[in-house]
Amino acid sequence: MTAQEYMDKAEQFLVHTYNRFKIVIEKGDGVYLYDVNGKKYLDFAAGIAVFALGYNNKKYNDALKAQIDKVIHTSNLYYNVPAIEAAQKVVEATGLKKVFFTNSGTEAIEGAIKMAKRYAYDRDGHANHEIIAMNHSFHGRTLGALAVTGNAHYQEPFGPMIDGIKFAEYNNLESVESLITDKTCAIVLETLQGEGGIYPADEEFIKGIRKLCDENDIIMICDEIQCGMGRTGKMFAYEHYGIKPDIVTVAKALGCGVPVGAFVAGEKTCNSLVPGDHGTTYGGNPLATAAVSTVFDLFKEEKIVENVNEVAPYLEEKLDEIVKDFDNVTARRGKGFMQGLVLTTPVGDTVNKAIENGLLVISAGSDVLRMVPPLTITKENVDEMIEILRKSLV
Secondary structure: OOHHHHHHHHHHHOOOOOOOOOOOEEEEEEOEEEEOOOOEEEEOOHHHHOOOOOEOOHHHHHHHHHHHHHOOOOOOOOOOHHHHHHHHHHHHHHOOOEEEEEOOHHHHHHHHHHHHHHHHHHHHOOOOOEEEEEEOOOOOOOHHHHHOOEOHHHHHHHOOOOOOEEEEOOOOHHHHHOOOOOOEEEEEEEOEEOOOOOEEOOHHHHHHHHHHHHHHOOEEEEEOOOOOOOOOOOOOHHHHHOOOOOEEEEOHHHOOOOOOEEEEEOOOOOOOOOOOOOOOOOOOOHHHHHHHHHHHHHHHHOOHHHHHHHHHHHHHHHHHHHHHHOOOEEEEEEEOOEEEEEEOOOHHHHHHHHHHOOEEOEEEOOOEEEEOOOOOOOHHHHHHHHHHHHHHHO
């Protein structure tokens, strides 16, 4: 079949909730993807910050194949070895206490919200609690996650949202503080806003939220679904600020392609949920958690975070040169390998031009060109990306 025939067939049988680019991907290798026509693309999107290890990593592939030959699924009625091993690695990496494995980032947010509400219910003896979230945030598409997503465009067709959600301004501590009442049970925020335009948290802001939560017995939830797992030069972005959340949500690079997420809880909340409060059929199955366990092993073995810290300053330097050289690029924002360029011209035009030139980049919000490459990229890959990007911005 031709690429166009594949795309026509997709539109015939798939629900049209994505305006896909006109590419049919066939395979990947390293930091490159190849379409069914054999065209090669330098990938600075990584499946939306998922493929941290790059494509076709042999040790990762072999570990998953070996687990498939053992057992793929057992349900949570029984213990399984990969889930236990993965749980220890996630808990040790986060510095928290216990983990619940989910199938996605959205489900991780749902679980985190439930855990915070259950904690407050046990504390106060009632369920009438409120959550403070951030404007321009993105936490997922299910109704609970959507309710704490600060973008009316996503919410309007699906209202009414769940009650008790208030929205503050990101990086405005007074805005958060003004919304706190004796009903507030949680404050949820992305440590580095992704879809909203690549905005890192200010140190004063995130430390201030930690202090407010401590003073008012409020659960601090950090969404690290996109910015976690080494992307910013720390395993988790909150480590840059010297704080710990009460709950952290993780997904995307957690499984490096296998659908898996998690919410991880600290001492205060880790025993809040009891049997019957929450569950999942597929979450934490042996295949998904074998992927998680292998990802943590390979992060250490291949010095992934160290590579981010070595190459990221060079990436930032080259992107800053783009800002200086192009009138339609006004700023760079981000940390590590989660970078955004603010454009005055349509972002979609640049994305499409880059695709034509063999580079995959994506947007964030209405005016930001987002780069979230595999964490294995080299300075040579940065040079190749910059060369293509310069052609695509003209």
